Amino acid sequence: MSDRTDGPDRATDGSRRAGEAPAPSQVDPPEGGEAGEHGGLAAEVRLRRGEFTLELSCGVPPGEVLAVLGPNGAGKSTLLTALTGSVRPEHGRIRLANHTWLDTRRRIDVPTHRRGVGLLAQRAMLFPHLTALDNVAFGMRASGVRTKPARRAALEWLRRTETGDLGDRKPAELSGGQAQRVALARALAADPELLLLDEPLSALDVAAAPAMRGLLHRVLGQQRRPCVLVTHDVLDAVVLADQVLVLDRGAVVERGSTQRVLSRPRTAFTARIAGLNLITGTATGETVRTPRGRALHGSVVEPTTPGEPAAAVFSPKAVAVYPSVPEGSPRNAIPVRVVGMEPLGDVIRLRGETDSYGPEAALAADITPAAVAELGLRIEDEVFFAVKATEVAIHPVSGG
Numbered sequence: 001m002s003d004r005t006d007g008p009d010r011a012t013d014g015s016r017r018a019g020e021a022p023a024p025s026q027v028d029p030p031e032g033g034e035a036g037e038h039g040g041l042a043a044e045v046r047l048r049r050g051e052f053t054l055e056l057s058c059g060v061p062p063g064e065v066l067a068v069l070g071p072n073g074a075g076k077s078t079l080l081t082a083l084t085g086s087v088r089p090e091h092g093r094i095r096l097a098n099h100t101w102l103d104t105r106r107r108i109d110v111p112t113h114r115r116g117v118g119l120l121a122q123r124a125m126l127f128p129h130l131t132a133l134d135n136v137a138f139g140m141r142a143s144g145v146r147t148k149p150a151r152r153a154a155l156e157w158l159r160r161t162e163t164g165d166l167g168d169r170k171p172a173e174l175s176g177g178q179a180q181r182v183a184l185a186r187a188l189a190a191d192p193e194l195l196l197l198d199e200p201l202s203a204l205d206v207a208a209a210p211a212m213r214g215l216l217h218r219v220l221g222q223q224r225r226p227c228v229l230v231t232h233d234v235l236d237a238v239v240l241a242d243q244v245l246v247l248d249r250g251a252v253v254e255r256g257s258t259q260r261v262l263s264r265p266r267t268a269f270t271a272r273i274a275g276l277n278l279i280t281g282t283a284t285g286e287t288v289r290t291p292r293g294r295a296l297h298g299s300v301v302e303p304t305t306p307g308e309p310a311a312a313v314f315s316p317k318a319v320a321v322y323p324s325v326p327e328g329s330p331r332n333a334i335p336v337r338v339v340g341m342e343p344l345g346d347v348i349r350l351r352g353e354t355d356s357y358g359p360e361a362a363l364a365a366d367i368t369p370a371a372v373a374e375l376g377l378r379i380e381d382e383v384f385f386a387v388k389a390t391e392v393a394i395h396p397v398s399g400g
C-alpha cells in the first residue's frame with residue numbers, strides 16, 4: 001500500500017465532517033439483501049487502471065471488520081480508492097445502510113468529502129500546528145460545533161484511544177504510536193459510517209505495533225461501524241478481523257471467516273501467510289493427486305467430489321525430514337531441495353522446493369537445531385519431507 005496523500009489541509013482525512021448529513025438525494029429507502037440492509041457496507045465495483053482491472057463484490061455488516069489481504073499489486077489500494085470515492089469505478093454500486101454512495105447505473109457518485117469515511121492510514125498525518133486535542137476536535141469545529149463541546153468530545157475520544165493525557169502536545173512531541181492513537185481518535189470523532197484502516201500498523205516500530213494492535217482490538221470491538229482493514233500482516237487479520245478477503249490480480253480468490261480462510265487456505269499466497277504448506281491437485285477420496293501425477297494422502301475435512309480441484313494442507317510442524325525415503329512408514333514422503341534455513345523461535349524453519357508436485361510446491365518444515373545438525377543439512381541438499389496422512393487436511397479449492 002502506498003501512503004495516502006490526503007494532507008492535513010483536509011478535514012478528518014477526507015471524512016464527512018462530523019454532524020454533516022449525507023445529501024438527501026442519496027438517501028434511499030431500506031432495501032433487502034447484503035450487508036447494507038443491516039447498516040453495513042455493500043459494494044460491487046469494476047474499476048480499470050491501465051492494464052489492471054479490479055472486479056469484486058464485498059459486504060461488511062456493522063461492527064464487523066473485513067481484512068483485505070493479497071500480494072503486491074493485487075488491488076487492495078484500488079479497492080480503498082473506490083470506497084473513498086477518490087477514483088470512480090466504470091461500473092458499481094456502493095451502499096452504506098440506506099445511503100447510496102455510488103451507483104453508476106443511476107449516475108450517483110457522492111464525492112469523497114460527503115461520504116462518511118474515516119480513514120486511518122499508515123502515517124498519522126496530524127496537523128503539525130495543532131495540539132492532539134485540537135487535531136481531534138478539528139472535524140467537529142469545522143462542521144460548526146462550538147469550541148467547548150468539540151474539545152470535550154475530543155478529550156473523550158482521546159481517552160478511548162488511551163491518549164487522554166497527551167491532549168496538550170503537538171504532533172512533533174508524540175511518538176509514532178501515540179500519534180497513530182490520536183489519528184484513530186480523530187477518525188472516530190468524525191463519526192464515520194465506514195472506517196477504513198490502511199496498513200495502520202506498518203509504519204510503527206516493533207514495540208509500538210503490538211500495543212496499537214491491542215488498542216484497535218479493544219476500540220473496534222466496541223463500535224458498530226463496518227470496517228475494512230488492508231494489511232500485509234496476517235496477525236492483524238487474526239487479531240482484528242471477523243472476515244477475510246484475499247485479492248489476487250484484481251479478483252477475490254478467497255473469502256470467509258478469518259478462522260476458515262487461514263486454517264483452510266486455497267491459494268499458495270494464503271497458505272504462506274497462514275504459515276501452512278499447501279499442495280493442490282484434484283480430489284480422489286482421501287487423496288489429492290497433483291498435476292504431475294503424485295498423490296498426497298490425508299484426511300478429508302470438507303467434502304470433495306472426485307476430480308474437483310482440491311488442496312492438501314499441513315503445518316510445517318508436522319513435517320519430519322529424512323535423508324532418504326522413510327521405509328515402511330505410512331507417511332507421505334515428498335522429495336525436496338533445501339533452499340533456505342532460518343531460526344524461528346526454538347526451531348529452524350527449513351524451506352524446500354519440489355518440482356515433482358506442482359508449480360506452487362514451496363514447502364516448509366520446522367525441526368530442531370539438533371535435528372539439523374544430526375542430518376548435517378546444508379542448502380541445496382536433497383531430502384524428503386515426510387508427513388503423516390492424519391496431519392494432512394484435504395478440502396476443496398472452489399467455493400471460497
Ligand SMILES: Nc1ncnc2c1ncn2[C@@H]1O[C@H](COP(=O)(O)OP(=O)(O)OP(=O)(O)O)[C@@H](O)[C@H]1O
Nearest residue numbers: 001002049050052071072073074075076077078079
Ligand atoms: N494510477 C494508476 N494507473 C495505472 N495503474 C495503476 C494505478 N494505480 C495502481 N495501478 C495498478 O493497479 C494494480 C493494483 O495496484 P494496487 O496499488 O491497488 O495494489 P495493492 O494490492 O494495494 O498493492 P501493494 O500491496 O503493493 O500496495 C497494480 O498493477 C498497479 O500497478
